[in-house]
Amino acid sequence: MDRRIRIVVLVLGILAVVQFFVPHASGRWVHQKLLDWLVILESGALVAGIVALARHEVLQFGASGGRARIYPLLTLVGLGAMIFSGILGPINERSLFGSLYAWLLQPIQATMLSLLVFYMASAAFRSFRLSSAPATILLAAALIVLLGRVPLGEKIVPNISLFSTWIIRVPNVGATRGLWIGIGLAGSATALRVILGIQGPASWKGR
Amino acid sequence: MDYPAVVASITKIDRRFIYLLVGLAVAIPLLLAHQAEVEPTEESMAFHAGVSTLGEGDVVLLSTDYHAGSASELNPMVRAFATDVFRRGARLVVLSLNAQGTGLVEAEINKIAAEYDRTYGVDWVFLGFRPSTPAVILALSASPHSLFPQDFRGNELAELPLTAHLNGYRDFSLICVISSGATAQDWVIYGHGRFQCPMVAGLSGGIGPAFQSFVDTHQIAGVLVGLRGAAEYEQMLELPGEALRALFAQSLTHMLFVALIVIGNISLLATRWIENAMR
Numbered sequence: 001m002d003r004r005i006r007i008v009v010l011v012l013g014i015l016a017v018v019q020f021f022v023p024h025a026s027g028r029w030v031h032q033k034l035l036d037w038l039v040i041l042e043s044g045a046l047v048a049g050i051v052a053l054a055r056h057e058v059l060q061f062g063a064s065g066g067r068a069r070i071y072p073l074l075t076l077v078g079l080g081a082m083i084f085s086g087i088l089g090p091i092n093e094r095s096l097f098g099s100l101y102a103w104l105l106q107p108i109q110a111t112m113l114s115l116l117v118f119y120m121a122s123a124a125f126r127s128f129r130l131s132s133a134p135a136t137i138l139l140a141a142a143l144i145v146l147l148g149r150v151p152l153g154e155k156i157v158p159n160i161s162l163f164s165t166w167i168i169r170v171p172n173v174g175a176t177r178g179l180w181i182g183i184g185l186a187g188s189a190t191a192l193r194v195i196l197g198i199q200g201p202a203s204w205k206g207r
Numbered sequence: 208m209d210y211p212a213v214v215a216s217i218t219k220i221d222r223r224f225i226y227l228l229v230g231l232a233v234a235i236p237l238l239l240a241h242q243a244e245v246e247p248t249e250e251s252m253a254f255h256a257g258v259s260t261l262g263e264g265d266v267v268l269l270s271t272d273y274h275a276g277s278a279s280e281l282n283p284m285v286r287a288f289a290t291d292v293f294r295r296g297a298r299l300v301v302l303s304l305n306a307q308g309t310g311l312v313e314a315e316i317n318k319i320a321a322e323y324d325r326t327y328g329v330d331w332v333f334l335g336f337r338p339s340t341p342a343v344i345l346a347l348s349a350s351p352h353s354l355f356p357q358d359f360r361g362n363e364l365a366e367l368p369l370t371a372h373l374n375g376y377r378d379f380s381l382i383c384v385i386s387s388g389a390t391a392q393d394w395v396i397y398g399h400g401r402f403q404c405p406m407v408a409g410l411s412g413g414i415g416p417a418f419q420s421f422v423d424t425h426q427i428a429g430v431l432v433g434l435r436g437a438a439e440y441e442q443m444l445e446l447p448g449e450a451l452r453a454l455f456a457q458s459l460t461h462m463l464f465v466a467l468i469v470i471g472n473i474s475l476l477a478t479r480w481i482e483n484a485m486r
Contacts, residue, residue: 028349035346036353042339091359093314101310106275109307113276117460121229122222125467129475139468146465149435151245152458153465165248168416169423177420180392 006197013195054079141167211481217474225467232463236456242447243438243454250422251439254429257381257407258288263296265380266369268347270394272340274307277387277411282315283437283450284385284409289316291444293323293330297380298369302334302355304343304390309336313359327360328367335359340390344397348375376402387411391418395426409436 016034019027053075060072082105085097092098130136147153148164193199247255261267269288273281292299301316303309313333320331334355337343346354351373352364364370376382382404384394391408395418399406405428410418412433421427431440434457437450 032346032349032353035342038342039337039339039346039354042342046338091309098310098314105307106278106310109275110279117233118226118229121464121467122225124464125220125225125471128468128471130472139472143465143468146461149433150458150461151243151454152462154246156462161246168419172416173420173423176417179417180420 010195010197013191017195050079050083141171210477211485214474214477214481217470218478228463229460232459233456236459237453239455240452241455242451243458245435245438245442245451245454247439247443248436250419250430250432251436251443252429253422254407254409254431254436255291255440255443257405257428258291258295258383260405261292261295261297261380265295265297266373266378267292267297267299268376268379268382269299269301270304270382270384270386270390271301271308271312272304272390273311273385273387273411274305275311278311279453280411280434280437280450281385281387281409282311283434283448283453284431284440285312286315286319286448287437287440287444287446287450288383288385288409289319289331290323290446291440293319293325298329299331300334300370300373300379301331302343303336304340304393305388306336306338309333309359328362329369332364332367332369333359334364340393341397344393345401347398348402350374376404379404382406383409385409387414391427395421399426409440 012034015030019031019034057072057075057079061069061076064072081100082097085095085100089095089097093102128139128142130139144160145164145167147157148161148167154161190199269285269292271281271285289299299316301312303312316331316333317327319325320327325331334351335358337354343354351370355364358364358367358370364373372378376398382394382398384391384406386394386408387410391410391414394406394408398404406426407429408418408427409431410433412435415430415432415436418427418430422430431437434450434453438454441448441451
């Protein structure tokens with residue numbers, strides 16, 4: 001079984017690479033078919049993910065007792081409500097699905113992200129300290145960017161935006177460019193390992 | 208005065224007091240509905256310049272790849288962009304590479320289309336969501352009909368006047384990506400890198416700086432970053448909206464952060480100084 005999977009991955013991987021350099025119509029046809037299959041497989045993975053989540057939450061519900069049961073129950077009810085309202089009714093702003101989305105999911109997610117600001121403010125007061133030379137550089141950069149990115153900061157400290165723009169355009173770009181290159185090289189190396197079958201079959205099974 | 212006690216009380220300030228200050232810094236400007244004025248950055252002006260090249264009948268692809276948590280800074284960008292496109296008489300094909308993006312944009316663009324008397328299917332179309340970002344971006348280089356046989360509303364794409372004859376990126380005059388995650392990187396690599404599509408982007412404040420390198424290399428023609436980017440765009444369009452109103456709240460919150468960091472460090476230095484003096 002593992003051998004067959006390796007051969008399929010090798011053939012499809014090489015096909016995907018070769019078609020990139022073949023501008024012929026047949027190459028484009030192969031490319032389009034591979035992409036169609038990729039989207040189909042990912043759609044299938046979404047279904048598998050939903051089933052796995054539901055199974056996990058059912059088991060959690062059975063294993064936990066008392067008030068702890070409410071969390072898996074809420075997850076299952078939320079999952080079921082979104083799935084069935086989407087399948088049974090239309091999906092638009094006036095439908096049940098649209099209402100659940102606009103009046104429950106959207107505020108919940110916005111609240112979750114907004115809460116970060118409160119914790120960040122507390123952490124900035126307690127932990128953002130002049131404890132070492134690197135921490136001092138980080139602190140100075142943070143203060144300049146915090147002031148330079150908003151109109152009020154420019155009014156309090158004139159021309160501060162010039163310094164914040166420099167920080168974003170020079171040291172930030174240098175660091176992120178290095179990161180992108182590293183990510184690209186590591187991604188290519190991993191892709192080659194998978195195509196050539198070096199990556200162990202255990203990882204293909206998701207273990 | 209008992210200076211050590213004062214410094215100790217500042218250092219041990221209750222976190223709930225800080226939460227209250229943050230709440231007030233956000234809520235008061237929003238309740239006052241004060242409009243901020245902002246100086247546009249080069250990147251935002253380049254974004255606007257990119258959209259300014261559009262003419263009557265041009266087709267634009269808008270990819271809205273964000274979740275509800277980022278809606279407060281990215282929804283104003285989508286609204287302003289759709290308004291800019293419709294004002295220029297261009298047409299809009301919208302899709303989402305984040306499942307949650309579908310619920311966020313359709314209603315917004317629907318309202319703007321009604322305001323500018325634009326017809327669905329003729330002047331704009333919403334394709335909906337498909338998983339697998341790189342595959343979708345690459346597949347759109349050819350006809351979108353195999354990937355999206357129907358639009359979000361269930362209409363056959365081949366029967367809608369706007370999408371019936373679409374045949375890949377060559378038919379789009381501009382691609383605009385509004386994103387809160389890594390999909391903007393996929394658009395740069397697969398969309399611009401392979402097919403040289405002219406591209407502008409609107410990014411959430413958290414990921415914006417990571418994409419500055421793509422702006423410098425002109426892989427992204429112009430970029431709006433965070434709420435400030437949205438506010439700058441609203442100001443350039445003379446379309447005061449949610450972003451310009453919220454920017455004052457963001458300004459005050461930034462100032463509060465600066466004050467907290469400064470006070471925290473002064474109290475730390477004072478504590479050290481007092482400890483050394485008492486030895």
